[in-house]
Amino acid sequence: MAEPKKIWTPLTDEIVEDLRVGDRVLLSGVVYTARDAAHKRMLEEYEKTGKLPFDVRGQVIYYVGPTPAKPGQVIGSAGPTTAYRMDKYTPKLHELGLKATIGKGWRGKEVKEALKKYKAVYFAAYGGTAALLSKHIVGVEIVAYEDLGPEAIRKLIFQDFPVVVANDMYGGDIFEEGQKKYRKIAI
Amino acid sequence: MREIHADEIKEAVKKLVMDTEYFLPEDFVTALKESVHKEESEVGREILQTIIKNAEVAAGEQVAYCQDTGYPVFFVDIGQDVRIVGGYITDVINEAVREATKEGYLRASLAYDPIFSRQNTGDNTPALVYYNIVPGDKIKIMFAAKGGGSENQSKQAMLKPADGLEGVRKFVLQTIANAGPNACPPFTVGVGIGGTFDYSAVLAKKALFRKIGERHPDPRIAELEEKLLEDANKLGVGPLGFGGTVTAVDVKIEVAPCHIASLPVAVNIQCHAARHKEIEL
Numbered sequence: 001m002a003e004p005k006k007i008w009t010p011l012t013d014e015i016v017e018d019l020r021v022g023d024r025v026l027l028s029g030v031v032y033t034a035r036d037a038a039h040k041r042m043l044e045e046y047e048k049t050g051k052l053p054f055d056v057r058g059q060v061i062y063y064v065g066p067t068p069a070k071p072g073q074v075i076g077s078a079g080p081t082t083a084y085r086m087d088k089y090t091p092k093l094h095e096l097g098l099k100a101t102i103g104k105g106w107r108g109k110e111v112k113e114a115l116k117k118y119k120a121v122y123f124a125a126y127g128g129t130a131a132l133l134s135k136h137i138v139g140v141e142i143v144a145y146e147d148l149g150p151e152a153i154r155k156l157i158f159q160d161f162p163v164v165v166a167n168d169m170y171g172g173d174i175f176e177e178g179q180k181k182y183r184k185i186a187i
Numbered sequence: 188m189r190e191i192h193a194d195e196i197k198e199a200v201k202k203l204v205m206d207t208e209y210f211l212p213e214d215f216v217t218a219l220k221e222s223v224h225k226e227e228s229e230v231g232r233e234i235l236q237t238i239i240k241n242a243e244v245a246a247g248e249q250v251a252y253c254q255d256t257g258y259p260v261f262f263v264d265i266g267q268d269v270r271i272v273g274g275y276i277t278d279v280i281n282e283a284v285r286e287a288t289k290e291g292y293l294r295a296s297l298a299y300d301p302i303f304s305r306q307n308t309g310d311n312t313p314a315l316v317y318y319n320i321v322p323g324d325k326i327k328i329m330f331a332a333k334g335g336g337s338e339n340q341s342k343q344a345m346l347k348p349a350d351g352l353e354g355v356r357k358f359v360l361q362t363i364a365n366a367g368p369n370a371c372p373p374f375t376v377g378v379g380i381g382g383t384f385d386y387s388a389v390l391a392k393k394a395l396f397r398k399i400g401e402r403h404p405d406p407r408i409a410e411l412e413e414k415l416l417e418d419a420n421k422l423g424v425g426p427l428g429f430g431g432t433v434t435a436v437d438v439k440i441e442v443a444p445c446h447i448a449s450l451p452v453a454v455n456i457q458c459h460a461a462r463h464k465e466i467e468l
Contacts, residue, residue: 079255150295178428179430
């Protein structure tokens with residue numbers, strides 16, 4: 001397997017243009033968390049006020065709701081949640097300048113179209129490997145919606161956080177391509 | 188009549204919940220290690236190794252294996268010759284879950300009302316508890332920390348009797364393929380066939396407690412389990428859905444009598460955070 005690419009946030013068009021499906025990436029820098037409840041509230045507020053709780057331009061959102069940190073830990077276990085549940089909200093965020101999301105599982109057609117249109121990327125982190133992934137998060141701070149508990153928006157600092165490009169801006173899909181290669185029966 | 192104090196149940200359940208969150212069942216970890224040799228994809232093998240390492244880190248540091256510490260589901264078999272004193276068992280189980288969540292640093296993952304506020308209950312209660320009265324003077328408590336990602340990909344169908352074995356086979360395989368990368372394979376697949384609409388799903392969930400590789404006592408069902416496992420691994424889903432030959436480590440089927448008009452089938456998908464444990468008091 002090829003060596004992973006090291007990338008720092010915020011992301012630019014040039015960085016995104018250079019990423020292809022299957023690329024292994026070690027991501028460092030600021031990344032924001034948001035999952036179901038935060039997305040719903042964030043986009044409903046945007047409809048009303050035209051504002052988001054943080055400036056998404058060039059940023060990355062990680063779909064995660066971590067466990068509480070044990071004494072001595074920066075953050076608790078923190079693996080990705082299933083991304084398709086955020087599909088309803090993702091194209092709007094890309095339109096507003098968000099450059100990447102991190103989750104697990106398939107994205108819908110509307111998200112893939114948005115990746116092409118707004119030059120963005122969807123990374124997959126290894127689902128369920130939460131105890132390991134938390135070791136690549138070296139800073140955490142709640143920035144909005146504290147009342148949502150594990151679903152609050154947090155600003156994380158990543159250090160070589162391992163992800164794989166699952167959907168690039170050229171229409172590639174790692175899950176479709178990988179599964180086609182190994183499928184031996186029709187159902 | 189044997190007496191068991193509610194406090195004893197509470198302490199045992201609290202430990203059960205925390206242990207389940209930190210330590211994956213040994214039979215499952217063994218199956219994961221064996222699966223590395225069966226995986227044809229290089230990326231798939233690397234993912235399986237990462238998953239095994241995650242299990243080692245979670246156990247070694249006693250931290251949650253997955254950030255989704257799951258919906259607490261209990262199956263409690265109460266011997267009819269036991270008397271519980273000092274508290275109501277459901278309250279005691281909920282208190283144990285509450286304390287385990289706090290002291291075990293588990294994520295609060297339940298929304299109190301499903302449609303309107305979706306406010307987090309904050310402590311993983313109320314747990315879902317299924318009770319059975321059984322012969323004897325023991326209490327058996329089975330616990331599953333059921334993650335939302337794999338539960339979301341589970342399905343139930345009321346097939347026609349004419350659909351038969353082929354219909355069941357097709358439904359199970361389609362459900363596994365659709366679950367794909369969203370539900371964190373390699374899976375353990377629980378299948379409930381028969382009963383009523385609701386009971387088929389309970390059977391599927393309960394089937395997940397059986398040890399990996401332990402076959403159903405009815406040889407026809409055992410054969411179906413093996414055939415479905417073989418076919419599931421031909422679907423190409425692979426570890427975490429990146430493509431490969433290890434999609435499931437086991438398929439476990441439970442059956443029950445059903446109405447002459449019906450053929451209920453439920454498939455409960457279990458992700459690789461296969462957190463099931465049981466104790467007897």
